Amino acid sequence: MAQTSNSTIAGALDELGDLYELDGAVVHRVVAYRNAAKAVRDSPVSIAELAVAGRVTELAGIGATLEQKILDLVQTGRIPAAERLRERFPAGVLAIVGLPGIGPKRARRLFEELGIDSLESLGEAARAERLRGVRGFGEKFEQSVLATLAAGVDASPRRRVPLDRALAIGELVVGELRDRDRELGSDPPARIELAGSVRRRAESIKDLDVVIGAADPAALLDALGELAAIESAGRTSATAARGQTHTGMVVELRAVAADQFGNLLQHMTGSKQHNAALRERAVRMGLHVSEYGVLDDATGETHRCATEAEVYELVGLSYIEPELRENREELRRAAGGVFPRLVELSDIRGDLHCHTVASDGRETILEMGRSAAARGYEYLAITDHSATHGFGNDVSPDELRRQIEKVHEADAKLPGIRLLAGSEVNILPDGSPDYDDDLLAELDWVIASVHTSFGMAGDAMTERIVAATGHPLIDAIGHPTGRMIGRREPYAVDIDALVGAAAASGTLLEINSNPNRRDLSEVNARAAVHGGAGIVINSDAHSSGGFDVLRYGIWTARRAGLEPAAVLNTLAWDELAGRLKRTRRD
């Protein structure tokens, strides 16, 4: 029997939180379920296994009660409490929660007093002007409901976009605001930074947050609507403005005095859960953290912080990098001292996955090699697609032999960088690569990926990729889960099984840096390192400009808490080559 996945368990806990909230539970109990759901979702190890082993309460946020509910779910597939609550509250009531202005309390009141149990019955009641008869509801609420339903419920939660799109717009906005500040002649210049999930380098972004530290921010706030990226904007208060980009993203500007900039940047960078946990810790120390300062109960004094580091220092923590602020383990670790240094772009000494005109790339081996050398890389593996299910030009075995020669020729022409003859081979449905072993043995580096039959069932897909890790000449697995952020679910591979097989065989796992992939994800990358597998971070570039995406892979690794030593292409090639299983086997 397939074991219950972390995401299934997390989903069940989230649902329980929603149901208890409707049921009128105290907010802290509801929050406890949501925190537990997040802890499960972010866990790099199997929660089902942990629960069966009696160790699940080791996770922060899971106690004896939730342990039992998780065990029920894992062992019987059901949670009795959830079933009882579902009988009391039709699914349509939960669907109403989350509409603008409707939380659990109001949804429950509408359900109990007017029997509203679906979007349809909500709309009917609004049109019939019956909602205003309920205490706490009025005419404006009815209009808001009708507007929401008219716009389509799907339109209400704004679409999330991958980080690269949000970052491009955010950097444009910040750049223009800084230009404007210079034109205004501010002295000292205003501090203007991106905050929010963009600064945390999250996988996908809902809206953009920009923070300003300035004595007189009015002119900057008023300028938002004039920026190239902004379609419409307006002031929302003396210290804030809100606009919308031409792409439909909401941009929030917040301003404070320069000596509070650290407080605001910390507050607006979040995450919400990180901030809540930080503030709970502060309260235990008699301190109250907000975007305006840190109030000390003992003295009645509010400390204003020009930098974030001061905020963390006041609550007894070492500085926490934005990428880690997700309320995973970072507060506990920061209380214990300084973090090990996270991997950085400048640590990467070579790229082991790129394409040329031989398959679906747009540039030649020489062009790609020159560009990689110019970026300071010591080595570059040319890994065009293999022959089956071709991308652009199918690289037949004979063509691959010629390609190996071409790589050697180009390598001789390019001093300062080592070009490696490689291939991105397909993992066929039976788990084998699509070149013969004698040909693979002529290559310096082989990365193997799934490009077909994405729909295979979990056991078969897992067997398929695990089989590939067992091949002596496959050095790494490319984009191991196939997920596309916001567009395609990962294929049904058991990540624990894959990590175990990769660690046992010495097969490396890729963090593919394409911003639509970032695969392994941060959670899976953490699982991989936890399970003893080695990581490589690659661009999968299809042109020389494609090398730029490596920063997204780096950010995924940093969000996973990876240090340079966990990432094998921080090594010189000779050292890395010596660790490959094809070498170690000899």
Next chain:
DNA sequence: GCCGTTTTCGGCCCGACTGTTTTCAGTCG
């Protein structure tokens, strides 16, 4: 429901906004 520099009970982040209400509950980020 969890958790401990308040340790087996009594707490549990902070501020802004909205609509409805005459002082605030609920929602939101």
